[in-house]
Amino acid sequence: MAKDTDTGADTGYMGGDKELKWVGTRPPRPDGVDKVTGRAKFGADFYVPGMLIGKVLRSPHPHALIKSIDTSKAEALTGVKAVLTRDDFGDRSSEFVPAGEMMVNYRDIVRNVMAREKALYEGHAVAAVAATSNAIAKQALKLIEVDYEPLPHVIDAVEAMKPDAPLLHEDMITDGVEPAPTKPSNVAKRVEFTIGDVEAGFAAADVVIERAFDTSPVHQAYIEPHACVASVSEDGQAELWTTTQGHYVARAHCARLLDMDISKIRVTASEIGGGFGGKTVVYLEPLALGLSRKACQPVKMVMSRDEVFRASGPTSGAHMKIKVGATKDGKITAGQAELIYQAGAFQGSPVQPGAMCAFAPYDLENVKVVGWDVVTNRPKVAAYRAPGAPISEYAVECVIDELAKRLGIDPIDLRLANAAKEGTRAAYGPKFGPIGLVESLEQAKAHPHYQAPLGPNQGRGVASGFWFNIGGETCASLIVNEDGTAALTLGTPDIGGSRASLCMMAAEELGIEYDRVRPIIADTASLGYTFLTGGSRATFSSGLAVIEAARDVVRQLCERAAKIWEIPTDAVEWADGTAKPAGANAGDFEPMSLAAIAAIAGKTGGPVVGHAQINAQGAAPSFGTHLVDVEVDRETGRVTVLRYTVLQDAGKAIHPAYVEGQFQGGAVQGIGWALNEEYIYGPDGKLENAGFLDYRIPVASDVPMIDTVIVEVPNPRHPYGVRGVGETPIIPPMAAIANAIENALGIRFTELPMSPPRVLKAIDEMAAAE
Amino acid sequence: MNDMRYEAPDTIDGAVALLAGGRGEVRALAGGTDLLVQLRAEMIAPELVVDLKRIPELRSIAAEDGGFRVGAAVSGAELGEHPGVKALWPGVVEAVELIGSTQIQGRASLGGNLCNASPAADSVPAMIAARAVARVAGPAGTREVPVEEIAIGPGKTSLAKGEIVVSVLLPARPARSGDAYLRFIPRTEMDIAVVGAGVSLTLDESGVCSAARVALGAVAALAMLVPEAAAALVGTTLDEAALERLAAAASGACRPIDDKRGTKEYRIKVAGVLARRAALIAAERAGRS
The missing domain is CATH 3.30.365.10 (Aldehyde oxidase/xanthine dehydrogenase, molybdopterin binding domain)
Structure with a gap:
């Protein structure tokens, strides 16, 4: 959500009258050629020597107790190097943490990544294997014996709210209801947003329209399935290459689920073939790391499209009642909504943002929105574009x-x-x-x-x-190379052309050509924590960080020029990509370009590198x-x-x-x-x-x-x-x-x-x- | 775990011998646009796959008795660029060209579409309407089989072990004839027919329909000829009443299932709609020919 506090960096709007060279133009994206030639490496394109293939055994039941899992036959198969089940993950207590615009709970993530007491949807992961070939891994899955006790299931959210509905979580007491219910149900939460008095508003209306609506869950349908490669060494150092919208967030989740220090997991984000919110959560990553840790060999995991549909995403389906009243001349007097969003197998549908947004386009005095978050035997919903x-x-x-x-x-x-x-x-x-x-x-x-x-x-x-x-935590570094080009180090994976936009802002600030700035998305060990690409924050937040880093560079370049000219730093100004004496009193020196200053940076104090570490405000x-x-x-x-x-x-x-x-x-x-x-x-x-x-x-x-x-x-x-x-x-x-x-x-x-x-x-x- | 054997003979006899001699599950491969999907989905696990694309008879299109003999493994893209077949049987060609996408068209074949025995196969109602005949080669020799007798149920064919479809004859046709195929899918391409309708008809000099064949797909376990629908057209100028009777007959012949691609009710209604629209296109083509 918008964090609208006044603690942001000194980067207010410069006004629309400044002439801009790059901002507002349409240069080719830096990653374009690699993508159209097939050179770009997506999640499934990483290969490591000695790599094993990891596969997941998934529940055939929408709802079942898991009485026992026998992996002995799979483990005995030649070529099988590791098997994971619920026994390989410690339980986690209930703790909500942000994941994009949605909150996730570690108690639930550990159960979603690997079913624990119960399988809660068809496709829920129950075991994982790593083997020397795809065929052996698939055969090993068939050798795992799971004793299920199938339970009645519920797919529809309204059905799931009924008192006699099959219960997914025996301890789920509806949050946000006073007094708290004494009995568990599938209703995780009630939220309400109210201003004014809707009854008075409807009373003042000449026309009132009330309608019920239903929407189907829909998948983000990113063309690239989830894929990763994990490599954990004998001393517990881990590398993870994955297709994700947030490699720092993926790192945090994996560290928590696997009891590892954050410093021991280095995550590199691959090119990403679409995310739309669906790649803000982890599915395969903890399994690949867990398998690799057991096998002491790299493990690659790639979901099939079938697995993507059965076990990841989508966004909620919903049942809604909307009531709007207005006067004859078209003034809306009240808006009311009841929203029932299905969350999938674990709580955390986007009903809260749904409730907040429902009437946001309108200037209304009387609004009441009530939302319900309901669990059902479907895959847990994930963020999907404006969840x-x-x-x-x-x-x-x-x-x-x-x-x-x-x-x-x-x-x-x-x-x-x-x-x-x-x-x-x-x-x-x-x-x-x-x-x-x-x-x-x-x-x-x-x-x-x-x-x-x-x-x-x-x-x-x-x-x-x-x-x-949204804004949020963001780092960026801008390195001035000795030939006057620049390397831009970013932490937000690029899912929509953000690298181009960020290079344009760097070029604009520095006053150099756009194609002299080359960007990378740095791994988690090479740049400070940066929140994921979500909430439409990458160009905004990384943009603020890039501008701040570029202004840091400019400051340093002015200092270097001042040193060379032996005048005070504040007597140097940066304009048109050059350091110039600020006015006639500062002295008469030939302007120095960024390239000229960079060429002799070694003699004036060493390399020039700008950096920004911010919590971006003002989205x-x-x-x-x-x-x-x-x-x-x-x-x-x-x-x-x-x-x-x-x-x-x-x-x-x-x-x-x-x-x-x-x-x-x-x-x-x-x-x-x-x-x-x-x-x-x-x-x-x-x-x-x-x-x-x-x-x-x-x-x-x-x-x-x-x-x-x-x-x-x-x-x-x-x-x-x-x-x-x-x-x-x-x-x-x-x-x-x-x-x-x-x-x-x-x-x-x-x-x-x-x-x-x-x-x-x-x-x-x-x-x-x- | 058994490895799959792949063979690519260059003669019909070689292919027949391999397929007849296979010990376990054997599959013939033409374009592979169904077979490879089934392999990947682990719906099948054949011991032997025999690729038929190197056999010249299966890859050629030849004029024959005023019609065309189309090799079973000729791709949709090749067929779609053959001016002779397009001029004679535009409905069959448009049906084949509806299979998959541009990329799939480079591989998908008429023979494969026929032998995959899907009730929703696009080319099959068009071929049935065209009175097409398949040439089948096998250990016991060669036989000629009307295309509607190849599939005997979803995924099942009348072909004996070792038999393959070598080619399909699209026959000669009288003057003032035309054919057309339409299918309904919820999107515009890359989908499987919810309903398909093929119509082939001939007009006399006064514009009265003298002969017609109507076939439907995806509305029963098999693509089927609907003689009563054709009868509604014969002797008429395809006036409104005749088209109403055609639509009613087509809808009445449907024995569909409810599934994820469509409801019974929907398929029955749309079968009539498409038969009627296809008949009008066929008649318009007949008038021009």
């Missing part, structure tokens, strides 16, 4: 659309009439600073897309979205508005997205192409969420579509080119005005598409996905009713 927000905001944005229709007000005008702006106090607490919701709505209304004619069976939808964005939220046109085939129920425009506040786009990429990627993921993505469970509690054939993310031909408009309302707490942009784009699509379908058909869908059979059924039912 929780797309779900609750989908439901609210559908009701806002219906309200606009009922009142006969243009849906953009209704939003404008109620939009949050600078000074609005959000229902979850803070007052907003300068924000760009109104600008995104105004630009949407003025966009040619909004006026374009529609054909038969076509409809247009609009929806807005809000996400907090600012990003609002966006989406426009979408759809066409519905009334005979098959297929919905085709014809045209799509994203308008979102980026504060300042450092690299506009990668900001547009974030907008487009979020919209595409949202289109999948809206139209086709869902988990299909059989009555046996087993997942029936654990693959991309039947878990339908959009393919390229399913979506039009997504148009983008970058709105820029600068964040006053960042020198260039940057806001995080990566998460907000996934929030509006589901409601925008539902609203467009309503516009085309006159049918309000309240359940996701709006898949062809569901749409056709509704069309046929409407035809039958007429």
